[in-house]
Amino acid sequence: MHTVEITRVEEFSASHRLHDPRLSDDENRALYGICNNPNGHGHNYELHVTVAGKVAESGMVMNLTDLMAILAERVLPTVDHKHLNHDVPFLDGIIPTAENIAIALWNEIERELAPHEPCRLVRIKLHESRSNYVEYRGPSS
Ligand code: NI
Helix, strand or coil, rough: CCEEEEEEEEEEEEEECCCCCCCHHHHHHHHHHHHHHHEEEEEEEEEEEEEEEEEECCCCCCHHHHHHHHHHHHHHHHCCCCCCCCCHHHCCCCCHHHHHHHHHHHHHHHHHHHHCCCCCCEEEEECCCCCCCECCCCCCC
């Protein structure tokens, strides 16, 4: 049987502020620049979620409709139109860089995918802008 990766792309809009409470205000400004703006700033994030599995008799790895539903109903509402520093329990105490958001979203999405084993989450790609994105392949990568 063939292993294939399938990807769903979604968008969400959110605001954040990059600020490390362990550092002084001057150190934060030096480290994070304009992303340390006291009242935050926004991004239109693009989230690519890739799942891998064997192609079943259905001809599918996983029904993309199920992946779409997980993201639309269980994941995106937790971050869309939220302030990532204040509104999202699973980011509490975490500096919401794209890297840290990708790791946190991995954990949320992986849990939702558990009923779809043996399909597995293999990659989260998070665009913070057209030019900047991060990729995360899970804790064992
Ligand atoms: Ni930013």
